[in-house]
Amino acid sequence: MEDTTENVDVESGNTSDPEEDNCSDNDFEPSKLGTKEYWEDAYQKELETFTDIGDVGEIWFGEGSMSRVLRWMDKANIPENAAILDIGTGNGAFLVELAKHGYRNLTGIDYSSASVELARTILHTEGLTDVTVKEMDFLNCHGDLKGFDVCIDKGTFDAISLNPDNSKEGKKMYLKVLKDALKDKGFFAVTSCNWTKEQLLDRFSEGFDFVQELPTTSFQFGGKTGNSVTALIFKRVH
Template structure:
């Protein structure tokens, strides 16, 4: 992995922040049925799901792993499109509890597990045809402690749970397409970039989020 300037640490990179957030969202769901935020918005989910539905490399039979599943919203979208063998993981037990509660109400068959991909002793998940990340690598990149080694451990963890020739789909708001390709280049090769909304600032064009489809290297 080439040298990368790390992001400034943030509370968004701590487990305590996410435990607290999902504790509140679980309470809100139980009290009035609000499942909480869809990170990066529904349009972001729609772009990825549409790509998966139209890709000859993706089967609705899966299996699909959502890394950092939060409230399970992404997998609910896939389940509504008749995708099978869906699994969500999150290192926050409260997030997993919320996702299970939401999924039970929707009456979909989705499995959830508490798991941290940076802790390789936790990796008893098996292998998946498609692994998906929307914001989780961002959170790992904001970890206040040993950020570089946590990022590397995460990348290796994703590689371990992805099937041979399997796909890894990542959406980030902190890293550009080129940076993501550089970060994952030892273990994955770029398959496709999903276009996302752009903006112009100071005469330069940028993207609010970056979505890259990777294929696992052997």
């Protein structure tokens, strides 16, 4: 939402002026989207639907969100054997696309057991049996995530920011775990519908260099142009 005057929480409809509230610890009102219970229930329903009719369910931010990251990976010459982590893998749709794109060292994690079961089931149906999917809370992985060349987040940092229980500490822990998970000069691709470019640049200013912004669909309102989704690439630096 660069260049627009308001930042909108898609769940609650709340707005904040980034000039007055740039990267504060109370950026958004708490939401059920920030709770494990919400996602466990959502993915349990998607798992039942996939079992019944083979529908993989919702692709968070749409297929375009995967395509833009894949195009960047092509241009950045990310090798096929790069260690890639999908943070908050959900139904595993991005893992499927990465595997079909030729990437061979893939790991997806999610704190929802239903998500993990759904992702594994979909990957197995696609014949992709060498992709690793783990039930793991990114904020409580206790140093188990190390050595990744690329970490990808489509909405997980958003959800952590909406958690009713101490999102301030969650955002700080997210940054710490992300730093530990990435190799030096490893890449972080983040897609957000709650954070502006400026806010994300501020959040990830410590330990990361900004690489580029990926193009997303723009809109016009009140004479200003903005984006409903922000997608940025960072590089880990020590």
